[in-house]
Amino acid sequence: MAATLLVWIGGGWWAMGTAVQWVSAALARTPRREGALRHRPADFSVVAPLRGAADASPAYVGALRDLAGQGAEILICIASESDGAFAATRGLWPGAPILVGEDTTFNPKMNNVRKGLEAATRPVVALCDAGIALDADVLARAAAALSPEVGLVLALKAAEEPETFAAEIERAYIDGHQARFLLAADRLGLTVASGGVTLMAHDTLQRIGNWRGFNRWIADDY
Numbered sequence: 001m002a003a004t005l006l007v008w009i010g011g012g013w014w015a016m017g018t019a020v021q022w023v024s025a026a027l028a029r030t031p032r033r034e035g036a037l038r039h040r041p042a043d044f045s046v047v048a049p050l051r052g053a054a055d056a057s058p059a060y061v062g063a064l065r066d067l068a069g070q071g072a073e074i075l076i077c078i079a080s081e082s083d084g085a086f087a088a089t090r091g092l093w094p095g096a097p098i099l100v101g102e103d104t105t106f107n108p109k110m111n112n113v114r115k116g117l118e119a120a121t122r123p124v125v126a127l128c129d130a131g132i133a134l135d136a137d138v139l140a141r142a143a144a145a146l147s148p149e150v151g152l153v154l155a156l157k158a159a160e161e162p163e164t165f166a167a168e169i170e171r172a173y174i175d176g177h178q179a180r181f182l183l184a185a186d187r188l189g190l191t192v193a194s195g196g197v198t199l200m201a202h203d204t205l206q207r208i209g210n211w212r213g214f215n216r217w218i219a220d221d222y
Contacts, residue, residue, distance in 0.1 A: 004120040004176070010145050012036075017177075019086075020181055020184045021093045021180060023127055023184060024133065026120070036144060036151075037122055037140045037141065037144050037155075038140075038143075038144065039123070039140050039143045040071070040136075041067060041070035041071045041072045041136045041139070041140075042070075042071035042072065042122070042123055043123045043124050043143075044067070044072045044073065044122050044124050044125075044126055044139055044143075045072070045073040045119075045120035045121060045122040045124070045202070046064065046067060046072055046073065046074050046075065046126045046128065046134065046139075047075045047077060047113050047116035047117055047120060047124045047125065047126065047127045047128065048060075048064055048074065048075065048076050048077065048116075048128050048130070049077045049078075049109060049112045049113045049116070049128070049130055050076060050077065050078050050083075050085035050089065051078070051079065051083060051085060051112065051130065052083065052084050052085055053084030053085055053087070053088040054084075055085050055130040055131060056084075056085045056092065057131060057198070058089035058092055059133050060130070060131050060132070060133055061088075061089055061092040061093050061096070062092070063097075063133040063134055063135065064076065064093075065092075065093050065096070065138075066135070067134065067135070067136060068097070070136050071118065072122075072136070072139075073094075073121060073122050073123070073135075074097050074206060075097060075099055075115075075116035075119055075120060076089060076096055076097060076098045076099065076116075077098075077099050077112045077113045077115060077116040078098055078112070079100070079101070079102035079111070079112050080101075080102065081100055082101060086098065086100070088136055093102065095121055099115045099116055099119060101115050104207065105215055107214070107215055107217075107219075109219070109220060110211055110214055110215050112142075113127060113211070113220075114211040116210045117205065117210050118210060118211065119198065120205070121202075122202065123201065123202050124139075124143050124199060124200070124201060124202065125199070125200045125201075125202055126142075126143075126197050126198070126199050127197070127198040127199075127200070128197050128222055129157065129195045129196060129197070130158070132157050132196065132197060134197065136206055138155070139197075139199075142155035142199055143199050144198065146199065146200075146201050151200060151201050151204030151207075152168055152198065152199065152200045152201045152204060153198075153200075154161060154193060154196060154199075155196050155197040155198075155199060156178060156179060156182070156194055156196045157174065157194075157195065157197070158174065159171035159174040159175055178194055182194060193219065195219070198220050
């Protein structure tokens with residue numbers, strides 16, 4: 001009986017996954033039109049939380065430094081100067097704009113980034129997951145969807161350079177299936193989210209109470 005049940009569960013999961021693949025492939029043949037690019041680098045406040053030396057990779061810190069050189073407001077958030085990310089970031093970017101401090105709420109990420117969200121001054125605020133290499137073109141294309149009716153956009157990430165077998169499995173899902181399943185869930189009216197970059201109009205951020213608006217949930221992207 002148990003074996004039969006497992007077969008049915010496995011077959012059902014396979015059928016659902018196959019259906020999602022075919023339907024999403026069909027939907028992708030008529031993608032949504034991209035909005036006109038309206039933002040330049042100086043329009044963005046990029047809030048970048050780091051925890052641990054591994055988060056402060058040369059590629060990530062270098063991408064943030066490049067954005068700063070193009071005019072973006074970069075707000076690197078680190079819990080304390082004893083965190084390995086602090087020395088690693090300073091070593092790669094001596095003049096990096098680092099904000100230090102941590103709150104004690106149930107939300108670890110928000111504990112770190114609150115200071116960055118409060119310090120942000122530009123028209124668009126981009127709250128990043130650590131390690132996502134951004135450039136001005138990606139930010140501008142993601143923010144194009146913002147409008148008087150749309151105050152928040154989630155830009156999905158693509159995975160590169162996995163270092164372990166588990167990371168390779170995660171990369172395979174993120175790069176091969178993430179967008180398909182999120183699109184399918186969205187079309188079914190389900191609430192879905194996936195880490196990446198959360199972009200908000202600054203006035204939307206203020207309307208929801210800044211960081212307090214996110215602290216009602218377990219994750220900012222949700």
